[in-house]
Amino acid sequence: MASEHPSSTASDLDPVRMIADARRALFTMVGVLAAIWLIQLVNWMDDYDLGRRFGVIPQDVTRLPNIVTAPFLHWNWAHLEANSGPLFVFGFLAAYRGVKKFLGLTLLLALTSELTAWVFDPPHTVGAGASGVVFGYFGYVVLRGIIDRNLIDTLVGVVLGASYAYMVTSALPGVAPGISWAAHLGGLIGGLAGAWIFRNRAPRPAAVPGARTASRAGSTARPTTKVTAKPTATDPNSPNAALLKELDDLGL
Incomplete structure (x- = not known):
């Protein structure tokens, strides 16, 4: 019996499409990481002044616009290296279903992670780093398939x-001193919300016409006797019409 709402379509398993989607996601993440490393190089050459100027200072209204720039800044090379691996892996999986969704999701995660940090982090500190976005990609990929x-x-x-799953512990207050648990928690919540916001809205394939009707009717209909008819030469739908006509002409 045909399913009315299949969980996946044949196109999801098309090798050509899968390779194309993977290539697009790969190029996207290579570009994102290249941009972040280039920003880090400029930041390092400027004695990390970019981080001090464009990072988030909690409860400082004048720094509120920096919630869209702080995720792309890091305080040292070790900080960037620690974020690069998970950023690439989770970001690749997030970008696999479409670059437009990925870009919208990234903006959403920057807002939710840094805004949460702006509210809950200690005042007179400067926050920066992509870890909140990483947590958002993680939450998005975990929930996306279910939705x-x-x-x-x-x-x-x-x-x-x-x-x-062990990463989620660093989104709890006091578990990892010196790390913004609020940014992690905000990013995770944003990723879970993003799975719903950027869900697949394409109409699902309709059921095969008559499939459900036939299955329902079959449960109550009385069995009938199967009747077959011998094909004749005059039956244009018979696959052996030509042969039967010849035999008929021969009197057979």
Whole structure:
């Protein structure tokens, strides 16, 4: 019986499409990381003045616009290296289903992570770093398959969630001193919300006409006797019409 709301479509398993989507996501993340490393180089050459000027200072209204710039700044090379690996992996998985969704999601995560840090982090500190966005990508990928009812994305989310569940502890107050738990928590919440906001809105394939009707009717209809008819030469729909006509002409 045909399913009325399939969890995945044949196009999701098309190797050509899968390779194209993976290539697009790969190029996207290479570009993102290249930009962040270039910004870090400029920041380092300027004695990290970019971080001090464009980072987020909690409860400082004049620094509120910096919530869109702080995720792309880091305080040292070790800070950037620690974020680059998970940023690439989670970002690649997030970008796999479309670059437009990925860009919208990234903006959403920058807002939710840095705004949460702006509210809850200690005053007179300067916050910067992509870890809040990383947590957002993580939450998005874990939940996306369930909301989209996509089997492949659900399996990816389950594996990712089981492998990196320990990260969630750093989104709790006091667990990791010196690290903004608020940015992590805000990013995670933004990622979970993003899975719903950027869900797949494409109409699902309709059921095969008559499939559900036939299955329902079959449960109550009385069995009937199967009747077959011998094809004749005059039956234009018979696959052996030509042969039967010849045999008929021969009197057979």
